Amino acid sequence: MKPLFPLFPRVARRGAILPALLALAACAAQPTHLAQAPTAPPAPHLVTVGIAAFNDFHGQLEPPHQSVLVPDGHGGTAQVPAGGAAWLASAVDAVRGHYPNHLTLSAGDMISASQVASSLYLDEPSIGVMNRIGVDFNAVGNHEFDRGRDELLRMQNGGCAQFTAHKPCQLEPFPGASFRYLAASTVDKDGHTLFPATGLKTFGTGPDKVTVGVIGLTTRTTPTLVSPGGIAGLTFEDEAATINAAVPALKAQGADAIVVLIHEGGKQQGAPDPQGCDGMSGAILDIIKRLDPGVDLIISGHTHASYICQFPAAGSAHPLLLTSAGLYGEMVTDIALQIDPATHKVLSAQAHNVIVQSDPYQSSTRLIPHDDRFPIFTPRPDVASYVQRYVDAAKVYSSRPVGRLSGPALRGDNPALPIGGPLGNLIADSQLAATRGAGAQLALMNRFGIRTDLVPAADGTVTFGDIYRVQPFSNVLITETLTGAQLKAVLEQGLDEQGPNQGLAASANVRFTADLTRPVGSRVTRLLVDGRPVTADAKYRVTVNNFLAQGGDTFTFLADKPDAVVGMTDLDALQAWIGAVPVRQVPMEERINVIAH
Template sequence: MFPASLLRHPLLGSAVLTLAACTANGPRADLASAPPPPAAVGPVTIGIAAINDFHGNLEPPKQAALLPDGKGGVTGVPAGGAAYLATAVRQVRDRYPHHLTISAGDLMGSSPLASALFLDEPAVEVMNRIGLDFNAVGNHEFDHGVPELLRKQSGGCAKLTDREPCQIEPFKGAKFRFLAANTINRADGRTLFPGTALRSFGTGSRKVTVGLIGMTLQGTTDLVNSKVQATVEFRDEADTANALVARLKAEGADAVILVIHEGGRTSGTPDPNGCEALSGGIRRILDRLDTRIDLVVSGHTHWSYVCDYATYNQEKPFLLTSAGVWGEYVTDIALDIDPATHRVVARRAHNVVVQSEPYISLSRQVNNSTIVPLVAPDPEVAAYVARYVAASTAYVKRPVGWLAEPLEKSEGNAWGTGGRLGNLIADAQLEATRAAGAVIACTNPFGIRRSLLTQPNHTVTFGDLYLVQPFNSELVTMTLTGAELKEAMEQQLDDKAPEQLLACSAGFIQTIDRSRPIGDRVVGMTLDGVAIDPAKSYRITVNSFVANGGDSFMAFVKGRERSIGISDIAALEAYLKPADPMRNASREVRVKDLRPELKTNNLKAPPGITY
């Protein structure tokens, strides 16, 4: 009846023999009376593909993801880009019959021109194609105002900004759901978007339900413009989350995930799956969270980590993750849920490098690595991205000026300083605002997003400038006394935010001593060799973000007699216009550091933080 070769097949033989015995001893109807197979037992696994801080990076960002090389060192792997990210996310999801894809905010804003020129509509459409389920709003989602953010969810071509929507195609809006539990409309007291969501998997006794809470950091209020501040308020993260856990549990959630646009930083050898010396804003939130939350997916700091938070606080055994920035990683997370006891019995995660295509940095060729697999670009997403790249090419490639040599964004031990690139930007901003009386201009290094590249003939394009300063922030010139200026400079070195030494214009020199108490670490300030007089008034230029207290520089809010100037990028473009002589950035060291060994955050540095 069955070939002997089939009966000997190692996978099929026993099944075939059983079927043969049944058919030999009676009619097939006997099969119907056989006892049903035992019900599945054990936990139900939910797979989660998590990302954060994509920032509209449709193309590979020419940035290396850092990871241990297995030999005690570190290697950089070219990573990121929407088409590669699409494949990586799909590969994570394919590992799990039940899965979610979530983002911890800043999908858009501070985006390269291929997305920014089109109001980040392509960033949303890429995420539709990737299959994103939920995005917790981040601070950059508010860059174009609340009405425009609402359009991102619902779609349509209403013109709500100074830029034209729907330039390439009709915009249908996000197929995924924005979550904003702590963003409250001042007009009616309701959340701007839903704060929570429920998603169920399986059936019958194997059915499990996952509850999600999504939110941004409360500090978003300091990172958005005054119109947004007047429309919505951002409430305490832990209080908001804790108030929602009981409701989700009552609605049947077996597991609770907090997706939050706030994060931390780690130290030591760069390791996307490590958690050494975790610091940052997320810790104050975790230490107050309801322990019925099982997983915290974070963002905002552009760091990558996987943390068992119980190693920091045994009473708060959360699994904490973050996937870096610009689609360089996707976090593969698994939650094992016992459907009988309705609780999570195991959880695990690791960051997967989205290895993309080689690129040339300022100093070397960054090639692919054999340490992690290559990712093949998704052809549908690649074709979609190509349309927007082509549409933006003329704008991106427009020559705007000249520079003697490319300038690298400060990283590593110089992170938190502006370096030569910061000197160039500050000098450009002073030049642009001298007519408003400016004698000093300062810029925040965290707002310097990329290195400033040049073309082979020393030409700088608008696209080159935009990658460095994508915010289009207006320059604000204000009056401060010398004492108020010192107060602002002390905020570089306080405990309110990561250390950040402002990059200031030529002639202004600071001397700092970290061994002194907070509030008294700036021990000298001179302008053109003359000590700053605490009682004298000075005209100071900063960008509008810093002028409004961004990055915790609240002393600048005291600035009087404010004059609004051109944008930061326009100032830099004007400064680079002259071709003879070609501009070169000053090598002047404008901060004299008496105790550099006491610097606390000269660790693994992301390509930009919090701005």
């Protein structure tokens, strides 16, 4: 089979032949003691270990109907249809097929924020897919904690104990993950990591024996990204310090190569290029600056970006390699490490992002066809059959109409401040309507909790599956009392540079101005509720989801309110709001005025 990318040239043993010896062999003179001519040292005998890596799968069992953007060769970009679990399985098989010695690794967020066929079944089918693919190790990501630590432990260990509103094991017993979760930086109050910090895999025997050590961990910002109640008692330690502490321990256990699986990353600038590293930025760069030079490879994630980067590494025989394969199983990174078993060092590392090209699909504007410049994968039959069982079972829920919309409700893409767009407005309106009985006067929704656009069918029909993809977290609504000063402080927290800024989407009776040119803490310059200015001492009943009510996304001023009332799920609220009228109009007005310059 032709390799998916050019492999390293095979390195053979070499010696030197001395022309002088040939002349001596023909000479009849008495033997003469000659000085030994210098010879070149033999080239090392290298062992290649291949790695198939991906990240941020997010339970995308079926093709997500998204594209990988690539250079079109003419200064623009082209779209390549990609993704789907059965196609990913075939792509991973193809990568591993080039290497007798191989590992399959995932850099977190394998589950949660998933498609309905996985999420309705607590992502058990996503774990089942990964068992069939043959993953070796998966680093925990922030989304692994969405349903709390006990449910995450069930993902590893299996069983049918119920820790969520959804019933587990609905279609079959759940055996748990056959691969190992790694959580080097996630420490329980007893001082132990939630899962093992590291793993080892050995290949070959005798002089060809090599061992790869793997460190797995998530971003230290995880507590700001998940509901605090689900991670009570856990701390998330500094990434670089955690990695540096693990390197010597792995070396002492015989590791010849050190691979880091980290759910943190960066993004490149400029035109999309899955093989590029143009103008990289992001939290991963600070981590790299502080790393032990013994690290050979970093497989990253979290930012949903793709890149292949090499950074100078002091004291190493090769640059430090950094990779990421985007999201949703749309790519798999083909990595080759060449290891010298005699010196126990990696001498070179190369990588290439392989696009998991799947079936063409119809976008909102046109058909996205195959791109013949890239391999076209066929779905692996066993994985396709397994996925189809869950897709069929979910159809009774996902295909049910819940109402009609006047048009697409999009999340918006304000370059100055993520807000939520028309869809954020729609969700906030639905949550206010659903909690009026609890005294709610306004509702606020976090932009980062909206997973995708809500696009109805041609006749405006919206299905349960459509809204589930928008809000797959099973959050419940919380109505609590804030003073006007606290309400303003909450909005300021979205603009305080602690993590990515976001303007909370607001219900239709709220207007405020976010002036990003002003100092942190004084950026909300105008705040109205029901057309009247908010006063510091007045009290307001505010509805948010339970993620925000527990201080998620750094909105700590919303946490621990004693008069909080628990309501219905956010999904039930949105479903009821859309279905309450023959056609629900998508609110297009700007409720937040953003001043960026």
